Amino acid sequence: MxxxxxxxxxxxxxxxxxxxxxxxxxxxxxxxxxxxxxxxxxxxxxxxxxxxxxxxxxxxxxxxxxxxxxxxxxxxxxxxxxxxxxxxxxxxxxxxxxxxxxxxxxxxxxxxxxxxxxxxxxxxxxxxxxxxxxxxxxxxxxxxxxxxxxxxxxxxxxxxxxxxxxxxxxxxxxxxxxxxxxxxxxxxxxxxxYLDGTVFKVKDLSMISQDYVMLPSYHDITHDKREYAKSFGIQYRHTDHYNAKTLVEPYEGFYIVQNRPNRPLTQMEMDDTYALPYQRTYHPSYDYIPAIEEVRFSLISNRGCFGACNFCALNFHQGRIIQSRSHESLIEEAKKMIQEPDFKGYIHDVGGPTANFRFPSCQKQTRHGACPTRQCLWPQPCRQLRVDHQDYLKLLRKLRSLDGVKKVFIRSGIRYDYLMYDQDDSFFKELVQYHISGQLKVAPEHISNQVLDKMGKPHRELYEKFVQKYTQLNKEMNKNQYLVPYLMSSHPGSDLNSAIELAEYLRDIHHQPEQVQDFYPTPGTLSTAMYYTELDPRDLSPVYVAKTPKEKAMQRALMQYRRPQNYHLVYEALVLAKRTDLIGFQKKCLIKPKGQKRPLQRRS
Structure with missing residues (x-):
């Protein structure tokens, strides 16, 4: 080795x-x-x-x-x-x-x-x-x-x-x-x-000894979108090791069988995994692998996410139960990084799918798993939710005190709602004071509550409180650190009115996103099931979905309405939505009328 x-x-x-x-x-x-x-x-x-x-x-x-x-x-x-x-x-x-x-x-x-x-x-x-x-x-x-x-x-x-x-x-x-x-x-x-975390193909179900749930057949889900939504809804409720059952999907002449997910790793198992003799770089046969830059001087402290955003596949891949490494394991890896000749004193990240999650959301999860029909943070935080940043804060303090470390940044996702639910401001204050490299990226994703509900994200009001508090703390500490919101267009539930609401918000906060992410329907997410079926798999209620390239382009253009190349799409969207009140020269308007110049102001 x-x-x-x-x-x-x-x-x-x-x-x-x-x-x-x-x-x-x-x-x-x-x-x-x-x-x-x-x-x-x-x-x-x-x-x-x-x-x-x-x-x-x-x-x-x-x-x-x-x-x-x-x-x-x-x-x-x-x-x-x-x-x-x-x-x-x-x-x-x-x-x-x-x-x-x-x-x-x-x-x-x-x-x-x-x-x-x-x-x-x-x-x-x-x-x-x-x-x-x-x-x-x-x-x-x-x-x-x-x-x-x-x-x-x-x-x-x-x-x-x-x-x-x-x-x-x-x-x-x-x-x-x-x-x-x-x-x-x-x-x-x-x-x-018989192995957890595996899927196999059989012609005869007699070899399956454990209880199983029969999903709609492949034939049915390809001919009926409602059946597809039902099937995904069942899968969505069986992604936890502790309460999931074996799932069986019938095909013509055979079955695909999914055993329950694997159990979460213990902290000792996580530590052992990350202590193996990795070379920590790409093979010398290559000139350069760009992907190494994001991770070379970063630390993975956890996996899993109980945030359960509907457009994210983590629920299906890593699960909702947080698994974390010990402080000792992370410090040992940090010391190895410090010895690398290219290390400049900056640890780029300490986190995972969600940086500020360090343990399961409640004590129940360690014995019974995550609730199959309820989310921990949405639409309101569960009464059993444990909100505590102290362990993460202690870890960050230890890392930034190491000889050779100048700064420890947090670049992976921060759940701002979980941060706001913490009655102790210690972590928020030290986050602003020590762990931001000029700008903090957070993910409100949208500002329309009807869209946020389909995303499984907190409502606009909480995000605005977070922005206010972040701004206040920066002012108190004499910092000039920006807040960069990640935003998404065309997510299921978003119509033109929702997209216009987001554009007006961007106008009011004087923010023009450099990059905009259109919703990408990838396998394994609740949002993708909504996109395909136009139904919410949780209750089979109808969901509006923007599917035509034209409407998706309009929603995207509205988020960058100031760009000249987007003018015609934004104009068409505002006319179509009967929001021509936003076309003009007034302060509230997004764009000016076609072919007209701003009238000259008379001097008094």
Missing amino acids: GQFLPVTREEMLERGWQQPDFVYISGDAYVDHPSFGAAIITRILESRGFKVCMLAQPDWRRLDDFQRFGKPRLGFLISSGNIDSMVNHYSVSKKRRKKDSYSNNGEMGHRPDRAVIVYSQKVRQAYPDATILIGGIEASLRRLAHYDYWDDKVRKSILVDARADLLMYGMGENSIIEIAEALDSGLEARYLT
Whole structure:
């Protein structure tokens, strides 16, 4: 250990291996850093004595590239990488992106569309009897039938198209150990039907001993959007290890079976995972991998998120129960960073999906899991919610007191609502005083309450109170730190009136966003189910959805109404919504009338 895994057959032979136990195929370049799922899974296997080779971004046009190491003794592990290959390749307008931050020098074109399917099929072609195990974000969020935005249709479970033996969903540390040890003992993959966090295909349900919930069939959900919404609603309520049941999805002639999610990692398991001998950088065969910049001098302190925003897939992938690392583990990793020659004294981030979550939202979650039909923060904070930033604050104080550390920033998401619910201002004050690098990014996402309700986000009034308090604290501390709101257009529930309400808010606060995010319907989110079905899967109530490219363009343009190139779209939107009162020269107006100049003011 203490070196990169073999990436060539020659490197494998130099270690004295004639055959690897596993070959890990990744859509990303090889980066041995714990922010990359491939690094975690391969290092865990290595720590248990398994021989693992890394096949990063193989040429899918050549079969021999998949035969580089020969057939592994136990199986191929296949992932698209840290990001879904379709999201990696295409913008929300389905235009091809020009850069891939997870490839050498940011070059695009080093992985195929639907990488997990393509890689799996290539392996099956090269080795028809090989064991193929798929996982990672792309497989995890497509584990059951799902609406696919790029094809604009409901696709089958990725397990079917990939022709794989088993799918691992979620973060996968526990799954990979159990699977590796079972295969090593001589069990075939087709018998591994009992493991949490896995999905498999069967023709006969008699081998399922535990209670299960039968989902609507693939035929039904492809012919009836209401059935699709029902199916997703059931899945949404079965994403927690403690209270989820096995889910069965019928197809013609077979079933796809999803076992309950894996249990959350203990703090000791989290610490052990991040203490493995990562090289903490990209393989020396590359010139430069841009994605390393965001994580190289950052610390992952937690995973999971009980914020449960409806447009976020974390609920389906990491779950709602917070898992965190100990202070000792994080400080030890920080000391390693300090020793790196390029470290300039700045820790870029200490966080996770939500930086200021350090423990489960309530004591109940540690015994019974998250409530399947209630959210912790929306529409109002649960009465059982534990609001406490003291542990996180102590951690930050320890990190910024380390020799060699000049500043500790927080750049991952801060839940401003959770921050506002804290009666103790200590963390808020120290956040403003010590942990902001010129600007704090927060995510109100919208300002219209009808849209926020469909997002699962707090109402406008709370955000405005947060802004007021943030401004006040900056003034008290003689700081000039900006607040940058993340905003989203065209989310389900947003009509033109909602978009205009947001534009008026931006006018009033004198903010013109440089970048605007259109809602991107990716698999595994409640919002995507709303987008496809125009129903809320929780209660099957109707939801307004902007689907035409023209209306989506208008909603986006309204958020940047000052840009000259957006004038005609904004004008058309205001006329269509009968809000021509916002066209004129008055202070409240968004744009001026067509072809008219502002009248000259008479001097008195």
